[in-house]
Amino acid sequence: MAKFLIAYSKVIALRDNLPASTSVESYYIEQYHSLLESFREVIGDDVDEFRVEDTEIKPRVISHGRSIGTRYSAKSYCSKNKLLSKLEGLLNYITMQSPKEDKEKIIGFRSTQ
16 A cells, blocks of 8 residues: 555656646656556556656657758657646545555545535
Protein backbone atom coordinates (compact mmCIF):
# COMPACT_ATOMS: atom_id res chain seq x y z
CA MET A 1 0.00 0.00 0.00
CA ALA A 2 2.88 2.39 0.73
CA LYS A 3 4.23 2.18 -2.85
CA PHE A 4 0.74 2.81 -4.16
CA LEU A 5 0.25 5.90 -2.00
CA ILE A 6 3.66 7.24 -2.98
CA ALA A 7 2.90 6.85 -6.69
CA TYR A 8 -0.58 8.34 -6.24
CA SER A 9 0.84 11.30 -4.30
CA LYS A 10 3.44 11.94 -6.99
CA VAL A 11 0.76 12.05 -9.69
CA ILE A 12 -1.25 14.55 -7.63
CA ALA A 13 1.90 16.63 -7.09
CA LEU A 14 2.68 16.59 -10.81
CA ARG A 15 -0.87 17.67 -11.66
CA ASP A 16 -0.83 20.46 -9.08
CA ASN A 17 2.56 21.80 -10.17
CA LEU A 18 2.24 21.95 -13.95
CA PRO A 19 3.20 25.29 -15.48
CA ALA A 20 0.41 27.80 -16.10
CA SER A 21 0.98 27.77 -19.87
CA THR A 22 -1.28 25.93 -22.34
CA SER A 23 1.49 23.47 -23.25
CA VAL A 24 4.06 21.52 -21.25
CA GLU A 25 7.58 20.44 -22.12
CA SER A 26 8.20 16.77 -22.85
CA TYR A 27 9.97 16.60 -19.47
CA TYR A 28 6.54 16.56 -17.77
CA ILE A 29 5.32 13.80 -20.07
CA GLU A 30 8.42 11.74 -19.27
CA GLN A 31 7.77 12.23 -15.54
CA TYR A 32 4.14 11.19 -15.99
CA HIS A 33 5.06 8.10 -18.02
CA SER A 34 7.55 7.10 -15.33
CA LEU A 35 4.74 7.31 -12.77
CA LEU A 36 2.55 5.17 -15.03
CA GLU A 37 5.23 2.48 -14.86
CA SER A 38 5.18 2.73 -11.07
CA PHE A 39 1.42 2.11 -11.11
CA ARG A 40 1.82 -0.82 -13.47
CA GLU A 41 4.23 -2.42 -11.00
CA VAL A 42 2.10 -1.68 -7.95
CA ILE A 43 -1.39 -2.53 -9.19
CA GLY A 44 -0.47 -4.99 -11.91
CA ASP A 45 -2.90 -3.49 -14.42
CA ASP A 46 -2.13 -2.37 -17.95
CA VAL A 47 -2.33 1.41 -17.80
CA ASP A 48 -1.10 2.13 -21.34
CA GLU A 49 -4.50 3.64 -22.14
CA PHE A 50 -3.45 6.60 -19.99
CA ARG A 51 -0.16 7.28 -21.82
CA VAL A 52 0.18 10.47 -23.84
CA GLU A 53 0.63 9.36 -27.45
CA ASP A 54 3.97 10.14 -29.08
CA THR A 55 2.12 11.98 -31.86
CA GLU A 56 0.95 14.52 -29.25
CA ILE A 57 4.54 15.47 -28.32
CA LYS A 58 6.24 17.68 -30.88
CA PRO A 59 8.36 20.80 -31.30
CA ARG A 60 6.66 24.20 -31.45
CA VAL A 61 6.76 26.46 -34.46
CA ILE A 62 8.90 29.40 -33.36
CA SER A 63 8.96 31.33 -36.62
CA HIS A 64 7.60 31.08 -40.10
CA GLY A 65 8.24 33.11 -43.19
CA ARG A 66 8.56 32.68 -46.94
CA SER A 67 12.22 33.51 -47.00
CA ILE A 68 13.23 31.45 -43.94
CA GLY A 69 10.67 28.67 -43.97
CA THR A 70 9.41 27.20 -40.72
CA ARG A 71 11.67 27.02 -37.69
CA TYR A 72 10.90 24.71 -34.77
CA SER A 73 11.91 24.71 -31.12
CA ALA A 74 14.64 22.35 -29.95
CA LYS A 75 12.36 21.05 -27.16
CA SER A 76 9.14 19.13 -27.71
CA TYR A 77 5.83 20.06 -26.14
CA CYS A 78 2.37 18.63 -25.53
CA SER A 79 -0.97 20.29 -24.90
CA LYS A 80 -1.43 20.69 -21.16
CA ASN A 81 -5.10 19.72 -21.59
CA LYS A 82 -4.08 16.44 -23.24
CA LEU A 83 -1.77 15.58 -20.36
CA LEU A 84 -4.39 16.54 -17.79
CA SER A 85 -7.09 14.45 -19.48
CA LYS A 86 -4.85 11.37 -19.37
CA LEU A 87 -3.71 12.10 -15.82
CA GLU A 88 -7.24 12.67 -14.51
CA GLY A 89 -8.38 9.50 -16.26
CA LEU A 90 -5.65 7.57 -14.47
CA LEU A 91 -6.60 9.03 -11.10
CA ASN A 92 -10.27 8.19 -11.66
CA TYR A 93 -9.41 4.65 -12.74
CA ILE A 94 -7.23 4.06 -9.71
CA THR A 95 -9.84 5.43 -7.33
CA MET A 96 -12.60 3.26 -8.84
CA GLN A 97 -10.40 0.13 -8.80
CA SER A 98 -9.39 0.52 -5.16
CA PRO A 99 -11.15 -1.40 -2.38
CA LYS A 100 -13.52 0.67 -0.21
CA GLU A 101 -11.02 0.89 2.68
CA ASP A 102 -8.31 2.18 0.35
CA LYS A 103 -10.67 4.70 -1.26
CA GLU A 104 -11.18 6.27 2.16
CA LYS A 105 -7.41 6.71 2.50
CA ILE A 106 -7.05 8.02 -1.07
CA ILE A 107 -9.89 10.52 -1.25
CA GLY A 108 -9.80 11.48 2.42
CA PHE A 109 -13.37 10.83 3.55
CA ARG A 110 -15.89 8.08 4.07
CA SER A 111 -19.07 7.56 2.13
CA THR A 112 -22.24 7.75 4.23
CA GLN A 113 -23.81 4.96 2.17
